[in-house]
Amino acid sequence: MALPASSSSTVWQRRAERVFFGLLLALGLLVHADYGVSTDEPAHHLNGLVNVKYVAELVVPELARQQAQYAHIPALVTHPDRDHGVLFEVLDSLLGLLAQGDSAAYYRQRHLLIFLVFMVGVWALYWLAARYTRDWRWGLGAGAALVLSPRLFAEAFYNAQDIVFMALFAVAMLTLVRLVARPGAGRAAVHGLACAAAIDVRVGGGVLVVFTLLAIGWQAFSSPAIRRATWVRSAGIYVLVAAAATVAGWPYLWADPVSRLLEVLRRMGQFPWQGRNLYLGELLPGSATPWHYVLVWIAITTPWPYLLLAATGLVAVAVAGLRRSGYFRTRAGQFDWLVLGWLLGPVGRRRIEHGATGRNSSYSLPHGARTSAAAGVFQPAT
Secondary structure (H helix, E strand, O other), X not given: OOOOOOHHHHHHHHHHHHHHHHHHHHHHHHHHHHOOOOOOHHHHHHHXXXXXXXXXXXXXXXXXXXXXXXXXXXXXXXXXXXXXXXXXXXXXXXXXXXXXXXXXXXXXXXXXXXXXXXXXXXXXXXXHHHHHHOOHHHHHHHHHHHHHOHHHHHXXXXXXXXXXXXXXXXXXXXXXXXXXXXXXXXXXXXXXXXXXXXXXXXHHHXXXXXXXXXXXXXXXXXXXXXXXXXXXXXXXXXXXXXXXXXXXXXXXXXXXXXXXHHHHHHHHHOOOOOOEEEEOOEEEEHHHOOOOXXXXXXXXXXXXXXXXXXXXXXXXXXXXXXXXXXXXXXXXXXXXXXXXXHHHHHHHOOOXXXXXXXXXXXXXXXXXXXXXXXXXXXXXXX
């Protein structure tokens, strides 16, 4: 994936990569234990344990029933958050066994794991930006901008929903760019796995499937007939791998993948969060925020230099499209379409993810009830 460069430039690039990501890892190791437990974390951890219990009952039922925590963990079929993506939470719950019942040790370990996933996302953004600008220095600048965003850096230690999803989405976008650059069975399969990982954290990752099929369809349409078979084959492999991996990584889908996935999509579109938002001096129900809520939210939580750079980029792309006939049919123009979809797509579909700004409340139980259930599972060491 190396960018065209002289040998001297490549040496400096490798050194800069090692320094940047080495310092980032060192920083995470130093400060991850300084973050407390967020409101949602016990409930998210419980969700992981519920799914681990479900799988254990299918594979090793006798061993599962011998575990001390078994009676405290609800059954998947009755769990209110049973349709939440749990790929990260299942992995985290399994690694949580290393804490041996020490809740403080568990949450320190969890926060470090979230940060490591965040680092993977920074790495993916670095390569995306480097490929886009054809300059690794701009790539490091983009990665540094993500790290230096105060709110995102803080949440990179305790937000296992939004941050993990963001990181995996960036990885999937990188694998999509690689697939479009050179189609093939291997790259299609890797991209399918990356998309499935994002979907299995948050079902909103399904927009990656739309991006992928549109990108492949455009390439197939604009390619000579002799190459269309390659694109069609890549699309078929991608769809099969993404579908199979999505089901495999989401235990709730195992019993009836199609019906339950449709149920998840329906419930996500009608997210009944009963809390209220203080918005422009007025307390509004979470399900009744106005259309401009998401724009104001972005404006007040994103550093102004970032907003100005985003606006500059939008203007630059618009100018390029107006001045150069057929610009969006070029490889650079197609990359711009992907970036625009990534930037503006979530804003356009915010009604689907309604109320999901870190308040991942259950559908039927008060949040306190879920936290209490999680507390019954994880007792601090004495």
